[in-house]
Amino acid sequence: MIADQPDVTITPGLNEAQSTEETVSETPTPQIENKGTTDETPVVPSVPPTFTATPPLQLAGNYVKDEILVRFNDNATEETIAECLQQISGEVESTLDEIRVAVIQIEAINVSNALASLAACPAVRYVEPNFLAFMTETIPTDSSWSLQYGLVNIHAPQGWDLSTGAASITIAVVDTGVDLSHPDLVGKIVDGYDFVNNDDFAQDDNGHGTHVAGIAAATGNNGTGIAGVSWGARIMPIKVLNSAGSGSFADVAAGIIWAADNGAQIINLSLGGTSNSAVLQSAVDYAHARGIIMVAAAGNTGSNFVLYPARYFNVIAVGATDSTNTLTSFSNHGPELDLSAPGAAIYSTSLGGTYVYRSGSSMAAPFVSGLAAILRGIPGNGGSGAITMQMQSSALDLGSTGRDDFYGYGLIQMDAAIQRALLTIDTTPPVVSSIIRANTNPSSAASVDFTVIFSETVIGVDISDFTLATTGISGASITSISGTGETYRVTIKTGSGNGTIRLDVIDDDSIMDVTSNSLNGDFTIGQTYDIAKDVTFSDVSFDHPQWAYIEAIWNAGYTSGCDINPLRFCPDQPLTRAELAVFMLRGNFGADYVPPVAPWNTFIDDWSPGDWAEKWAEGMWLEGLTAGCQDPNEITPKMFCPWDLSTRDQISVFGLRMKYGMNYTPPVATGTMLADMTDVDYWGTKWAEQAYLDQLLPSCGVQGILPLYCPDDLVNRAWGAYLIVKAKDLTLP
DSSP: OBOSOOOOOOOTTTSTTOOOOOOOOOOOOOOOOOOOSOSSOOOOOSSOOOOOOOOOOOOOSOEEEEEEEEEEOTTOOHHHHHHHHHTTTOEEEEEEGGGTEEEEEOSSSOHHHHHHHHHTOTTEEEEEEEEOOOOOOOOOOOTTGGGOHHHHHTTHHHHHTTOOOOTTOEEEEEESOBOTTOTTTGGGBOOOEETTTTBSOOBOSSSHHHHHHHHHHOOOSSSSSOOOSOSSOEEEEEEOSOTTSOOOHHHHHHHHHHHHHTTOSEEEEOBOBSSOOHHHHHHHHHHHHTTOEEEEEOOSSOSSOOOBTTTSTTSEEEEEEOTTSOBOTTOOOSTTOOEEEEOSSEEEEOGGGOEEEEOSHHHHHHHHHHHHHHHHTSTTOOOHHHHHHHHHHTSBOOSSSSSBTTTBTOBOOHHHHHHHHHHHOOOOOOOEEEEEESSOOOTTOSEEEEEEEESSOEEOOOGGGEEEEEEEEESOEEEEEEEETTEEEEEEEOOEEEEEEEEEEOOOSOOEETTOOBOOSOBOOOOEEEEEOOOSSTTOOTTSTTHHHHHHHHHTTSOOOSBTTTTBOOTTSBOBHHHHHHHHHHHHHOTTOOOOOSOOOSOOOOOTTOTHHHHHHHHHHHTTSOOOSSOTTOOSSOOOOTTSBOBHHHHHHHHHHHHHOTTOOOOOOOSSSSTTOOOTTSHHHHHHHHHHHTTSSOOSEEETTEEEOOTTSBOBHHHHHHHHHHHHTOOOO
């Protein structure tokens, strides 16, 4: 439902919305303390020298009629000063010693002539009138300004002296739509959407949304109609309520999400309901996660129950006050209430280019949305949390001292909130606090990580912002960077050679904090890694993509290589079932596993190529890790096929049982995970799917949107090492 009261017919001049225009007299001239170095009037010579005066000046502005301000030259003496003053019969009334300026009292000459005379005096650097200062307020020229008491009560004129809002900020009015041709709104409307009629023409057919939009952001100072709170903000019309003023939570949620995805920084929700909704809550959380400020009406039944969505933690709940800053009888209240704003008899835009009065917390919410838009548009100001705090901490405390359930933190005060924002803008540039080793200092590591810590949250960090300082190392490079906020991790490929690696930061102005202050200076004093690379296997260089995995299984005692003198691993050699048996048994039972002794009589294979494999095959059988390679329908004779090459689907079985135990069986196959393994009846599908999920082997490509597994592709010894490391979660060097 719409959170407002029925339209109120009020005769201008007799209703509470009419404000009495305040007549501001000139403020008294500030009294400046006399800080002169002497109490005596300068001696005036009996016969004054004469100077050629410039013509009298044509002065503009308001100024004190019998005073002028003079800045004498630094080398001026009392005598030369007295000579100048005698020309105008002037006397020193007071001085501003810090800036060497004197206030001169004049009586026998007007200000214009006095300025002309003193300007010609050689002892004078400059002269000027003593201009008057006044209390300043930006009063708009809009014809119905006198009817807008709400803007007066929130100190909008004083706030407009500081900011009238930025066109870069958009307020989404999630409501009945907006009159797209209203003269006070038309120049400010951006594309929106109509979720009631499912089109992009969010025309208001009720008037409520138009009224709300005008309060928040009607064009100000244009000589017609009214002024909105933010003159600069754009209006995004989102229609979620029908012509009767009602709509579904689904449409409201859709409207919030649409606004969040299409450039709104502020969302006004002058609507509500009494029921909690996970959908509505999710939409609110979605927008909040994107830094959007949401403002909602508290409700109009006068009850101790703030409506949804105002009730949600991430939404600013707004109650309504009247022209005397008193809570209206209809405004809902409760512990969720955050702020108050004018909501009784508010004059604003309506359908057909007209203007009407409306009352309700619906009218109060857009005052807050307009102020939030102004604060969001101040360059360098903080995010949604900071802006909410600025409005709360600067509010006029009403009701009980401090926050209370009837007024929240109080009535928003536009000037005080803007001043608070301007005072808190960060101008301090970020610096690099430290660059430290993220790992221990492994001398033979293929890659190492550095942790880079900045003094504050920064953005724009990428690989180009870093460089490496190396000694004795070749081929080192930065491969990746991750992190957010203050902390980032940079991964470095260590290359080859013996020496050191240090990560430095380059100050190229791409790194900056959230208020656009660029990084201050380079950083070249971080920790270093000592690198000493003596390869284990002569045929596996540090540049090999699986070097770290091969080293890991060597360090764990799972392999002794494929040859000695020199020690080799044969990384590209296809992996046989016999070799896989060695990996499997040591992976399950440790590097010290000893296979059974002869006789070995389980498998009838021809073992002549090397009987070393038969004992490992026997161990696989005894430990329940294999049933042989013969046809599954044939129990005997048993074959192990030691010299058969391992395929990706076969090795998936070994890897998963190495990871989960010898009795492991994966879940039923889905047939939808891998593009080339859709047959749920094939034995290997479920094994391949689970191996892929556990990242025991990466995909071998992509078909459409699904990865490929290539189950029949042979696996070499290097990829076998990869699988073992993943299955056993071994530590990489």
